[in-house]
Amino acid sequence: MTTEPARETPETLRAAMVAALREDGTIRTARIAKTMGRVPREPFVPGAQIADVYDPERAVVTKRDKDGLAISSVSAARIQAFMLEQADPRPGENVLEIGSGGMFAAYLAELVAPDGAVTTVDIDPEVTSRARRLLDDAGYEHVRVVTADGAFGVPEHAPFDLVVVTVGAPDIPPAWTRQLLPDGRIVVPLRVRGLTRSVALVRAGDHLVSTGYELCGFVPMQGAAENREHLVLLHDEPGEEVGLRLDDGDQVDVAALRAALAMPHQAVWSGVTVGGEEPIDDLDLWLATALDGHTRLTATPAARAKGIVASASPLGVATVVVGGTLAYRTVRPADETRTRFELGAYGHGPAAGAAAGRLVHEIRVWDQEHRGGPGAQFEVHPAGTPDDRLPAGRVVDKTHTRITISWPGKS
Ligand SMILES: C[S@@+](CC[C@H](N)C(=O)[O-])C[C@H]1O[C@@H](n2cnc3c(N)ncnc32)[C@H](O)[C@@H]1O
Numbered sequence: 001m002t003t004e005p006a007r008e009t010p011e012t013l014r015a016a017m018v019a020a021l022r023e024d025g026t027i028r029t030a031r032i033a034k035t036m037g038r039v040p041r042e043p044f045v046p047g048a049q050i051a052d053v054y055d056p057e058r059a060v061v062t063k064r065d066k067d068g069l070a071i072s073s074v075s076a077a078r079i080q081a082f083m084l085e086q087a088d089p090r091p092g093e094n095v096l097e098i099g100s101g102g103m104f105a106a107y108l109a110e111l112v113a114p115d116g117a118v119t120t121v122d123i124d125p126e127v128t129s130r131a132r133r134l135l136d137d138a139g140y141e142h143v144r145v146v147t148a149d150g151a152f153g154v155p156e157h158a159p160f161d162l163v164v165v166t167v168g169a170p171d172i173p174p175a176w177t178r179q180l181l182p183d184g185r186i187v188v189p190l191r192v193r194g195l196t197r198s199v200a201l202v203r204a205g206d207h208l209v210s211t212g213y214e215l216c217g218f219v220p221m222q223g224a225a226e227n228r229e230h231l232v233l234l235h236d237e238p239g240e241e242v243g244l245r246l247d248d249g250d251q252v253d254v255a256a257l258r259a260a261l262a263m264p265h266q267a268v269w270s271g272v273t274v275g276g277e278e279p280i281d282d283l284d285l286w287l288a289t290a291l292d293g294h295t296r297l298t299a300t301p302a303a304r305a306k307g308i309v310a311s312a313s314p315l316g317v318a319t320v321v322v323g324g325t326l327a328y329r330t331v332r333p334a335d336e337t338r339t340r341f342e343l344g345a346y347g348h349g350p351a352a353g354a355a356a357g358r359l360v361h362e363i364r365v366w367d368q369e370h371r372g373g374p375g376a377q378f379e380v381h382p383a384g385t386p387d388d389r390l391p392a393g394r395v396v397d398k399t400h401t402r403i404t405i406s407w408p409g410k411s
Pocket residue numbers: 071072073074075097098099100101102103104105121122123124127148149150151166167218219220221222223224225
């Protein structure tokens with residue numbers, strides 16, 4: 001006798017989504033499990049496949065620009081879950097969401113109920129009219145939806161206990177800190193030295209101190225705070241492009257680096273190994289902190305197949321640029337089963353060996369001093385804060401802030 005497979009309903013898919021997010025540790029608190037288990041997602045992504053709506057990893061793009069780049073989406077459930085964990089919205093709080101979709105605002109509204117308030121702001125009137133309609137239809141008429149540039153916060157509804165930014169931010173505009181209560185919190189996908197992390201921050205007077213961070217990717221911010229990375233190509237054969245992603249006014253000698261990439265590489269290996277599935281995003285954050293001249297090398301799979309570079313990633317791999325020389329992080333199998341990989345670096349250019357050696361030195365420092373440790377701590381101080389008031393560590397100067405990244409080390 002054959003049994004029919006159980007039919008998947010929104011309820012069973014929602015329960016499975018929450019179970020998966022609990023099992024891998026993304027959802028840690030009962031309130032957030034209960035909220036994500038109760039609130040239907042499908043009303044906020046009408047027309048999407050129900051399996052996609054409840055796939056924890058899948059964002060549903062709701063708007064693209066003229067070049068096809070996603071500019072608005074309902075974020076993946078995993079991202080929403082860890083941002084809710086980071087934000088910890090509590091009953092009675094006044095919360096601002098920057099970047100609207102409706103779905104995340106509905107979760108926030110549930111978590112601050114019965115007497116809290118949620119305001120969601122988006123720069124795009126098409127997004128806000130859609131969010132308004134979907135929130136009303138789902139019974140969240142009390143969520144305020146505002147059309148404005150979120151870089152300026154929403155002063156008419158401030159002060160906020162919590163600001164959650166759901167769009168990639170290159171900086172923390174002063175309005176966000178100013179509109180927070182004295183012990184208020186911000187959760188923000190912050191891009192620092194080319195890497196984006198969802199950073200949870202608590203206000204401490206005129207500055208913010210991080211309490212944790214998670215790896216994430218978001219559509220870029222538009223409006224007054226817009227500041228996108230730009231790509232310079234070092235190899236531009238169609239389909240085999242290799243480039244550098246430059247952030248925050250980074251300058252490189254493109255002609256010299258194009259010539260360098262055409263030269264044979266020098267490899268330096270670290271002796272440090274990682275498992276094939278092991279996340280190494282904290283290694284990348286360490287390299288971005290420790291290396292002067294840090295940038296990201298991107299390449300297509302075809303460029304790697306052709307041997308132009310040894311690593312291909314659309315987001316880029318950690319790279320150090322010194323004048324007309326560059327060196328990037330790569331791996332090679334550490335055993336015959338190809339389950340472990342040794343980290344190393346390929347250098348190109350006149351000082352290839354030295355640059356690759358510099359990167360490998362920092363891989364070893366990470367392995368010995370930071371691997372499995374507490375990770376980095378971020379602080380965000382107003383621009384103009386003197387150096388002697390900043391904690392030790394890398395200082396990244398932005399338009400409005402001086403962001404510091406410190407590594408307390410393993411105890
Ligand atoms: C990933 S979507 C938001 C997802 C949403 N929070 C959800 O429920 O999943 C990012 C949104 O940020 C918006 N955005 C971009 N720049 C902005 C700005 N300066 N102020 C407010 N919203 C902005 C975009 O229009 C887009 O709708």
